[in-house]
Amino acid sequence: xxxxxxxxxxxxxxxxxxxxxxxxxxxxxxxxxxxxxxxxxxxxxxxxxxxxxxxxxxxxxxxxxxxxxxxxxxxxxxxxxxxxxxxxxxxxxxxxxxxxxxxxxxxxxxxxxxxxxxxxxxxxxxxxxxxxxxxxxxxxxxxxxxxxxxxxxxxxxxxxxxxxxxxxxxxxxxxxxxxxxxxxxxxxxxxxxxxxxxxxxxxxxxxxxxxxxxxxxxxxxxxxxxxxxxxxxxxxxxxxxxxxxxxxxxxxxxxxxxxxxxxxxxxxxxxxxxxxxxxxxxxxxxxxxxxxxxx
Amino acid sequence: xxxxxxxxxxxxxxxxxxxxxxxxxxxxxxxxxxxxxxxxxxxxxxxxxxxxxxxxxxxxxxxxxxxxxxxxxxxxxxxxxxxxxxxxxxxxxxxxxxxxxxxxxxxxxxxxxxxxxxxxxxxxxxxxxxxxxxxxxxxxxxxxxxxxxxxxxxxxxxxxxxxxxxxxxxxxxxxxxxxxxxxxxxxxxxxxxxxxxxxxxxxxxxxxxxxxxxxxxxxxxxxxxxxxxxxxxxxxxxx
Numbered sequence: 001x002x003x004x005x006x007x008x009x010x011x012x013x014x015x016x017x018x019x020x021x022x023x024x025x026x027x028x029x030x031x032x033x034x035x036x037x038x039x040x041x042x043x044x045x046x047x048x049x050x051x052x053x054x055x056x057x058x059x060x061x062x063x064x065x066x067x068x069x070x071x072x073x074x075x076x077x078x079x080x081x082x083x084x085x086x087x088x089x090x091x092x093x094x095x096x097x098x099x100x101x102x103x104x105x106x107x108x109x110x111x112x113x114x115x116x117x118x119x120x121x122x123x124x125x126x127x128x129x130x131x132x133x134x135x136x137x138x139x140x141x142x143x144x145x146x147x148x149x150x151x152x153x154x155x156x157x158x159x160x161x162x163x164x165x166x167x168x169x170x171x172x173x174x175x176x177x178x179x180x181x182x183x184x185x186x187x188x189x190x191x192x193x194x195x196x197x198x199x200x201x202x203x204x205x206x207x208x209x210x211x212x213x214x215x216x217x218x219x220x221x222x223x224x225x226x227x228x229x230x231x232x233x234x235x236x237x238x239x240x241x242x243x244x245x246x247x248x249x250x251x252x253x254x255x256x257x258x259x260x261x262x263x264x265x266x267x268x269x270x271x272x273x274x275x276x277x278x279x280x281x282x283x284x285x286x287x288x289x290x291x292x293x294x295x
Numbered sequence: 296x297x298x299x300x301x302x303x304x305x306x307x308x309x310x311x312x313x314x315x316x317x318x319x320x321x322x323x324x325x326x327x328x329x330x331x332x333x334x335x336x337x338x339x340x341x342x343x344x345x346x347x348x349x350x351x352x353x354x355x356x357x358x359x360x361x362x363x364x365x366x367x368x369x370x371x372x373x374x375x376x377x378x379x380x381x382x383x384x385x386x387x388x389x390x391x392x393x394x395x396x397x398x399x400x401x402x403x404x405x406x407x408x409x410x411x412x413x414x415x416x417x418x419x420x421x422x423x424x425x426x427x428x429x430x431x432x433x434x435x436x437x438x439x440x441x442x443x444x445x446x447x448x449x450x451x452x453x454x455x456x457x458x459x460x461x462x463x464x465x466x467x468x469x470x471x472x473x474x475x476x477x478x479x480x481x482x483x484x485x486x487x488x489x490x491x492x493x494x495x496x497x498x499x500x501x502x503x504x505x506x507x508x509x510x511x512x513x514x515x516x517x518x519x520x521x522x523x524x525x526x527x528x529x530x531x532x533x534x
Contacts, residue, residue, distance in 0.1 A: 166397070173383045173394055179345060180381040185369040185398035185446070 009138040011260035012253065017144040017213075018225075019252025020151035024206030025229035026236070026244035027155065028078075028199025034175045034239040035195050037094060041101040042081055044226020045108035046200055050074040050207035051123065051217040052112060058124040067126070071204040078200025079193055087189060112219035120216040130212050147209045148249075154202060155245050162241070167194055175239075224268070228255075231275045237288025247286060296321040296356060296481055297342070297373075297450055303350035304334075304341050311337040313505035314351065319450065320498070324472065324482040326513070328489040328526055329502035335485040336378060338502075339452045343375050344368050356449070370398055374448035378455045380439040384428025388419055391427045391438055395445030405445070412441040415474065433464035440471055444480075451475060452483045457491065469495050489526040493517045501526070 025047055032040045053073050057066035085104045089097045129143045162168035173181045174191045182188060210225060211217055229244075232251050236243025251274065255267045278285060297319040304312040312334045319325045327335045340346045342353050344365040352361045360368055374395075382391050392412060396405045413420040416437045422430065427438055436456055443451055453472065457465040469491050476482050486492035493499050493513040501509035501522060509522065516522045 169386065169390055169394055170397070172385055176383050176385055177381055180377055180383070182345065182365045183343060183369065183375050183377060184394050184442075185366045186394075187366055 006137045008260050009136060010140060011256040013135065013138055013140055013144050015253035015256030016249065017147040017252070018210075018256070019249035020147035021206045021210040022225060022229045022232050022252050023151050023155065023245040023248035024202045024209070025226060026233040026248045027158065027241055028203050029230050029233040030236070030238055030241060030244040031171075031195050031199050033233070035171065035192060036086070036097070038086065038097050038101065039230070040199075041098070042085075042104035042108060043199065043203060044222050044229070045105050045112075046074060046078055046081070047203045047207045047210075047226055048112065048217070048219065048222030049077060049108055050204040051211045051221060052116065052121065054208060054211070055121045055123060055217055063124070063126055066124075067208065070208065071201055074204035074207070075197050075200045078196045078203070082193060082196040087192075090188075109219055116219060118219070120218045123211045123214060123217050126208070126212050129209070141213065143209055143212050150205070150209070151245070154205070155241065158198065158202075159241060167191070171195065228271050231271050234275060235278050235285055237285030239289070240285070240287040243285055243287030297483065298354040299338070299342065299351070300354070301351035302338065302341055302348060302353065304337050304346055305349050306337070306346070310505050312341065315502065315505065315507055316351075317500045317507060317510070319481060319483050321481055322476070322479065323497040324476045324484060324495055326484040326486060326492040326496040326499045327502055328486060328492055328499060328516075328522075330526075331487070332504070333502040334505045335502055336454055339375065339454050339483070339485060342368070342452065343373065366398070369446060372447075372449035374443035374446045374451050376436075376439045376443045376451065376453040376456060378458065380432070380435040382427040382430070382435050382438045382442065384426060386427055387424055388427055388430070388438060389423045391442050392419075392445050395442035396447075398446065404447075408445050408447060412444055415444070415471075416441055432460050433467060436460065436464075436468055437471065440475065444475070448480060450481045450483060452485075454485050455487060456484070457486065457488050465491065489522070490517075493522075 025043065028043050029040060032038055032043070050070055053070040054066060057069055061069070081104055085100045086097055089100055129141070129146055131142050132139055133142050133145060135145070162171060170181065170186045170191050171194070173184065174186065174188055178188055207222070211221070214221070228251055229248060232248035233244040235251065236245070236247030251271055254270060254274070258264070258267045258270050300316050302312050302315045303310070315334065315338055317327070327338060329335050337346065341348050344363055348362050352359055354360070355371055355373060358371070360371060383394065386394065392409055393405070396408060399405055418434055419437055419441055422434065427435065430438060456468050456472065460468065465488065472482060472484060472495055484492055484496060493516050496513040499511065499513055499516045500507050501516065509516065509519065511519065517527070
């Protein structure tokens with residue numbers, strides 16, 4: 001028994017932690033989808049850009065400044081992407097917006113290649129969250145412990161915001177009916193901007209937690225976690241925040257269990273196999289509602 | 296109170312409104328009647344700023360509001376009860392009322408307004424915590440009217456409030472419309488149920504393919520043979 005725990009505890013902890021990081025990205029996917037019916041393909045790249053912001057800012061500033069500044073800058077980036085690439089297409093067919101999102105994704109990736117020269121950049125060590133800690137028999141980084149707690153706190157705050165504030169009520173209204181929301185005097189563009197701001201902030205926090213587990217960032221380092229977060233959002237039922245969070249934890253933990261049993265090679269394949277199975281048997285995901293196409 | 300002059304709206308190359316003019320006097324119920332596609336809904340949507348206007352003007356309380364943002368128009372005191380009720384099904388009844396007062400910041404006033412809506416529609420008060428999507432059609436229509444009242448409008452525009460409701464409920468809805476008018480709110484009503492609309496209204500306009508073809512008091516239009524023939528289904532039977 002003792003041996004079993006010693007062997008598997010690190011994987012379980014790792015799974016919970018990476019699940020939390022996926023969750024922070026997945027919330028951005030699911031919220032934007034809930035309001036705009038748009039898969040924001042650029043979201044995973046926003047996550048990666050946040051990694052580079054941290055690298056470059058931390059080179060000249062103390063962590064106490066670079067950390068909040070990274071989050072502020074990534075919020076500004078997410079906000080600007082929406083204003084420049086999606087807002088002008090508000091009345092265009094949905095496919096056009098989706099193509100625009102793919103364009104933004106490649107633009108950000110190529111900018112990262114251009115700026116970094118394609119070289120991996122060493123990710124800074126963040127005091128406290130990078131320090132070691134021993135839980136029972138497993139030695140891990142503090143971030144492993146911080147991530148799930150922070151994720152749950154942030155998501156709980158977000159759910160409160162959505163269910164009990166004026167802007168949250170507006171978000172729920174806009175997600176169902178743009179035109180009637182406008183007739184209430186709601187400024188649709190503001191609500192959409194707020195959604196991107198929240199999504200980007202969470203992706204920024206997720207990015208800091210994720211990359212502090214690694215030594216370096218590359219322009220494609222965020223592609224896989226971004227994709228898995230997207231799968232998590234679909235698995236949980238895209239449009240549903242609790243769904244995205246639960247989906248992300250399930251994927252994170254499952255992946256690591258697969259690694260624990262020695263099938264590391266298949267851990268990524270598992271995520272996508274799960275996606276296929278979900279799409280076949282429950283296309284709306286765990287908590288998704290049947291989507292009525294907006295007329 | 297509201298004066299629409301030569302309003303023109305194109306929808307994808309089709310002239311939905313081709314120079315429509317009408318007036319709504321303060322304190323009255325004014326109705327626009329006409330067949331499907333005559334442009335009645337388009338007129339309301341143009342006044343609300345939901346569709347772009349190609350020509351003409353909309354004057355509300357002496358101010359030109361043509362082509363203004365919907366939010367600005369709501370602020371000026373024009374509320375709309377949209378076609379098909381369009382309550383937010385994922386919000387509770389109470390939240391639907393609160394969202395009607397979205398532009399107001401006077402919490403005490405909002406509380407008074409909710410009280411006022413409860414007095415008007417006791418049925419809604421019993422269902423405050425229910426999701427609006429679970430209400431019956433008639434209750435949803437009450438909620439849509441209540442939601443519009445929450446904005447404390449000077450003019451309430453109603454788009455086909457009786458559509459798809461049982462005859463008994465339709466009677467209730469028209470009682471509500473009269474009640475709203477008694478409260479001093481001017482009503483601009485669009486209806487396919489021309490008979491009931493003209494009975495409730497002081498003044499009416501008949502729209503045909505983007506034009507006003509007839510106007511008169513409710514009684515005059517009810518008595519007009521053309522109107523009876525085309526819209527009231529009471530004309531002489533043709534062989």
